[in-house]
Amino acid sequence: MCQYFLSSNYLLPPEVFNRTQDFERERLVYFKDLFSNLHKALDVTQRTDFKAIYSDLEQSIAHCNIEVDLAWWSTHHGVDMPAVLPEFEEYSPELTTISNKKRSQLSETNTGVTLTGITPVISSPAQISPDKHSEPYVKKSTNGPQATLPTPFDDFSPTSDSKSFEQTAEPPRSALPVAPPTAAEVPTADELSDADYYASATYDDGRPGVPVRALYDYTSQEDDELTFVAGDIFEKLEDADDQGWCKGRKDGRAGLYPANYAGPI
Template sequence: MKFAVSIFVPESFNQSATVFYRPLDSPLSNLNLQPFFIHETFQFSYLKFLWTDYFIRLTVSCNMSVMDEYNNQASESFWEIGKYNRSVKRIENGSKLCDSLRQLIETRSDIEKSYAKQLSQWSRKWNDFLEKGPEYGTTQTAWRSVLTEADKLCELHTEVAERLMTQVYLQVKQWNKDNYHRTMMNFRECKDKEDNFRRAQKPWMKRYNKLMVAKKEYHSACKQERSTANQENNAKGDPSVPVDQVKKLGEKLTKCKGEVEASRDKYKAALHDLNSYNPKYIEEMTFVFNECQEMERRRLTFFKQMLFEIHQCLDLSQNQRFAEIYRQFYQEINCGDCEKDLRWWSNIYGAGMSMNWPEFVEYSPELHNITKTKKPTFGSNEGITITGIKHNRESYAANSDHPPAGSNYQNAETADNHNPDSIYSSSTYVAPPPYSSITAPTTTTTTTTTTTDIKDADGRNPFGDPDSDDWLDDTTLVDDNRPGVPVRALYDYSATAPDELTFKAGEMFTKLSDPDELGWCKGRKDGRVGLYPATYVEPL
């Protein structure tokens, strides 16, 4: 019998839809029923049949979302045909989980390495700040304790990253290789278990299929018997139906009843055969399933062990070095003494400093210092060379547009200020980089190739001050770690003495003192303290 289908759809898909099956040969075949096609993602979770004279009413509960595949399979019994595939799939998933665990460990190791690297970079940055910054004393030491903690913690996290890869990652990789043997299509373990399940289920499956055939035949016979009985009853109640036709329907009904009895016996026999085989089927399937369980037990036990290994690698609270880091960290901060820092600052830069108070100084001649190269005995036949002459600053300024500190013209007093032990074999005037010309002083120097120091008979310099020899030996420039003022170089300058600074235009460094009477300043550049001409820089 053929049916026409119509569905009355509600406004909301979460409500119920009504489906009508109508026989095509019914008196209502001329009704105009609009067809409707149910989307394949709808899931029919509730079915209800209501019989009427011409319609079979099917009530369907519609749901727009599709249930998860695992939830669908959960309602299917392991004992059904082919449902052992979930146990086989679990074996394959075990190998995939090993790969996932290795990926987890490797990613965490990379995070630990990245964290250690960032700690190291952070520590170097702030160490440079403390080296060049204004912080001082025990407070600076406390600052450094933070960076020391970072350096030591960097070492610990680097070790954590290495241990994760060497102690855990490699174990998981080797265990996966030993327990799961990949073939061209799948794992050998999966194929073995699937074959065992199939062999155990095959006899039962044959009996089950035989039962389903018998069941179908029985239900078909019952349906035919019922249909024939209805036809006979309708024919008996209709006077227009011939008696011969009613008789034939009666014979047909008798035959159908015989087929029903035969198919029922066959159906019951097939069911009895299946039920009698069930114990053996259960035993064989359980045996193979227990093998799968044992394999999964080994995997779960191994994973638990590896997770404990990961815990041991990551748990720094149990590391004695970790506890020592923060114990030392606390002690170094606690050693900070603000009063000690204040006293130090007062003595170095404040009211506790000593002072050379001004005193009366007698006038001395303009030409009084002569630089020497060595100390020969007085009366030697060797020649004498004057390597520098001190000129009056006012006289020099009158003949020059630029201060003497901005030039490379060497004189005796300049040499005394920088490096008294320096020897200038030639004293030549060279214009500074920012200027194209300069007016030479009125008194020029003589350049010779022979340089000789002379002394009188008692070893003293007859042309210098009595104390000049001792003063010339003091060339040390001390860095007192004062903050200073940042300046920028306007021009290039190359040092002509060991105690001078060399810099390029645009470079920045720190000014530590104001210009002296000769126009030279004390500064710090790249951790080195030296002198430079004041007119070559500008403050920032």
């Protein structure tokens, strides 16, 4: 008579149960070997190369010198570091700040009258030599002394109402001093900023220019300026003024652009 076993509320024959036991044995052996190999891989203390690494680390920590480290830090980043004195840099016009272009057309008007000409001062009356082609318009008298031409330095009497033709001869204009213009005659920067300045900046006489290449992007801020991007090629018509602006031509239009925004090709 066959013997049966009660397992999970089912009656199993012995050979079926033994097969399940064999399968479970193989599974347990597999996991045991797997975890054993994992333990050997994680146990770094058993490897000679890892032992050398930890030994070197321990020696490095032991050889740390605190005083030497503090002295090095004070020398390079503390109170013992050498003094760094400022150095003079050579002035470069290309690094100057771009200022208002309108100042270059006329100097400041609030400083007084602008000097437009200098006339040398004559300390003594000039001797006028007659020219063979033009005789002085003076009547000659044979009965008395000849009258001399007046100069700007002669004193005229305000009481004399009428003078002879010899005394009222007008001296040459070149000998008269030139009076400087008054403040009302000097144009202001606002008067040049509209039509005159715009016309001079955008006027194109058709002459060929020097090819230049844009180094940076620039967008015009006013109507008389050029717009370009880095790499564009256009022509330079005039060199930079005292404010750092050049006159150029791009796409058939003349205008101004910053001098350090373009370079020669």
